[in-house]
Each structure stands twice: as C-alpha cells, then as structure tokens.
Amino acid sequence: MRAGVIGAGAWGTALAQLLAADGAHVRLWALEPDVVEAVNRDRANPLYLPDISLNAGIEATSDMADMADRDLLLVVCPAQHLRSVVAQAPAGVPLILCSKGIEAGTHLLMSEVAAQAQPRSPIAVLSGPTFASEVAKGLPTAITLACADAALAARIAARIARPAFRPYLSDDVIGAEIGGAVKNVLAIACGVAEGAGLGLNARAALISRGFAEMTRFGLARGARVETLAGLSGLGDLVLTCSSTNSRNFSLGKGLGEGQPAAALLAHRRTVAEGAFTAPVLREAARASGVEMPVVEAVCALLEDAAPLPQVIDALLARPIRAE
Numbered sequence: 001m002r003a004g005v006i007g008a009g010a011w012g013t014a015l016a017q018l019l020a021a022d023g024a025h026v027r028l029w030a031l032e033p034d035v036v037e038a039v040n041r042d043r044a045n046p047l048y049l050p051d052i053s054l055n056a057g058i059e060a061t062s063d064m065a066d067m068a069d070r071d072l073l074l075v076v077c078p079a080q081h082l083r084s085v086v087a088q089a090p091a092g093v094p095l096i097l098c099s100k101g102i103e104a105g106t107h108l109l110m111s112e113v114a115a116q117a118q119p120r121s122p123i124a125v126l127s128g129p130t131f132a133s134e135v136a137k138g139l140p141t142a143i144t145l146a147c148a149d150a151a152l153a154a155r156i157a158a159r160i161a162r163p164a165f166r167p168y169l170s171d172d173v174i175g176a177e178i179g180g181a182v183k184n185v186l187a188i189a190c191g192v193a194e195g196a197g198l199g200l201n202a203r204a205a206l207i208s209r210g211f212a213e214m215t216r217f218g219l220a221r222g223a224r225v226e227t228l229a230g231l232s233g234l235g236d237l238v239l240t241c242s243s244t245n246s247r248n249f250s251l252g253k254g255l256g257e258g259q260p261a262a263a264l265l266a267h268r269r270t271v272a273e274g275a276f277t278a279p280v281l282r283e284a285a286r287a288s289g290v291e292m293p294v295v296e297a298v299c300a301l302l303e304d305a306a307p308l309p310q311v312i313d314a315l316l317a318r319p320i321r322a323e
C-alpha cells in the first residue's frame, strides 16, 4: 500500500519516518513551504521534530494533488483543522485519523467530521500512548488501530506494524477517539498539580477520577469500557499525565506555576490539543448530562475564570460520594 501522510508536525513526521523505515516511499504533505524544503533538502524537520535524521523514502510536498496516487492516507493535522484538511484530500482513499480532539461547535469526533467531509472514504483511527520523538527513534510502542471494517484494519495493520511498533485492533472507533481527546484535558490537570506542587497523591487522584470522567463521557457517546481501559484511553492518559514531554502536561505545569493562560497559549507553534478540547468537552458533557468536574476545573483555569487555590478548593470540597 502506497502511504501518504497529511500533516508534517511532530506526529505526522514521526509516522512518515516509521512508514519509510523499510525503504518504502512515503509522501508527506506539509502546510509550511519551509518544512517541505527542509525535509526534501536536509532530510530533517527542525521546526517540529528536531534532532531526527529522516529516512530517504520520505518525499514532502505542499500540493494535495500529489496525494491522489496513494492507497492509504494518514491524517495528522490539529483536530480543529481536520475538516478543511480532509475536504482537500482525494476522495475514496482510506483515511487513518491520527488527530486527537473534538470539533468546536459541532461536538463531533474526528471520524464523524471526516465522514461528513469525505463521505466516500473508509475511515480508521490510530490512537494510543505515542510520543512522536520516541516513535521516530524506533523505541517500542503499542497503539490502538480502530476500524469498523475488520478486513481493512488487517490490511492497514500489515502496512504500519514494525517490530517495535505494535498495533492492537479494535472495532470501537468512537471509544478510541474519546480516550485520545479526553486525556489531553486531563494531562493539563496533572500538569497543574505538578506546577503547583500538589504532590503525587494528587496526580494519582486526578488520573483515576479523570478516568472515571472519561468513562462516563465515553459510555454516553457509545464507547465500550474496555476500549477506554486500553491503550487509546488509560494507556495514553498515564503517558501524558506523567511527563513534561507532553505539551498538554507542560501547559498545565505553567498554569500551576501561576503563569497566565493567555501568555502560555500565545504564539505557540506546536499544538496543545487539550486547550481546544476542554471547552468543547465541557459543552458536550453538559449537553448530555455527564458530570466532568476535573474538565470543568481545567476550563476555569484556561479561561482565567477563578484563581488556582479556589479551583483546587472547589474540587476538594465536592460532596463525599460513592466511588
């Protein structure tokens, strides 16, 4: 299968590197002409994935028409741009969605957005605990590949699996997407706990109670609990809530240290999806009557709606209830 990757940020570049590891030709669409030039001329993407020497099989382009001869397209743009990016992609080619988020305004998951933007294209979702730099270096990684069509999932898995990159198959597309979207918001919360010096007990509490929120929201949207407890849910939650390698965790750490959200978010080149997902998730959860107090707290901090001590006190003062 001839693969194309749409989006040359850290994750798209790392996935192109993975797919080209066996000498295969991979076409990589980048928004920025500088990125196209650096990949083709220097075999590098210093803007988004520094210190990685890229495989010779990667050919970058800024022309979406160059994707027309691909058998498979990995979509790796920020979630809020997925609709417009997918609309430009060639029709009818299987799309593997790698972005993590929920669309603002519509509350749609990426598979739902892509189905509207390219109704003829089969859809799969690739999501899990996968820091781009580690995948690019060939470090061992496992990931969920979710697709309603088992035969297509098997074909994709055969194309993307490597000795150190292990996809696990699922038919729960919604579940795989909800885990990836919600964990980014919870990683901000854990970053706040780190930045504010609240300790490791607080982090473990946020991970566990955050997972309860993810599960409530996921079940309301038709996800299966075992998907949420798998790589794309709990697995990614644990990864992103534990390390400053996560942009979302780092953003939260800044908030916890008392830096204003507006300053932290201004002029960011790399994407911290949780900042975009948080208000959308709050709206979607409220609309379906799902309680998400940790998500509400993250929104309050991102919007500078209340001082940090007050947000922490409000979470701790919630009524005692059954776990």
Ligand SMILES: NC(=O)C1=CN([C@@H]2O[C@H](COP(=O)(O)OP(=O)(O)OC[C@H]3O[C@@H](n4cnc5c(N)ncnc54)[C@H](O)[C@@H]3O)[C@@H](O)[C@H]2O)C=CC1
Residues within 6 Å of the ligand: 007, 008, 009, 010, 011, 012, 013, 030, 031, 032, 048, 076, 077, 078, 079, 081, 085, 098, 099, 100, 101, 130, 131, 132, 133, 269, 270, 271, 272, 273
């Ligand atoms: N970096 C990682 O380790 C992982 C990232 N992801 C997800 O992949 C998606 C992309 O993230 P990264 O590759 O990390 O991005 P990044 O933060 O490294 O780079 C930003 C990307 O946004 C693109 N962009 C900016 N404005 C755009 C526009 N108007 N239209 C289309 N694209 C635009 C840039 O061209 C660039 O590719 C996100 O949803 C993220 O959550 C998923 C797994 C791992």
Ligand SMILES: O=C(CO)COP(=O)(O)O
Residues within 6 Å of the ligand: 100, 128, 129, 130, 131, 132, 184, 187, 236, 239, 240, 245, 246, 247, 248, 249, 271, 272, 273
């Ligand atoms: O999704 C990721 C790892 O699975 C990357 O997390 P960040 O976007 O927080 O860096």
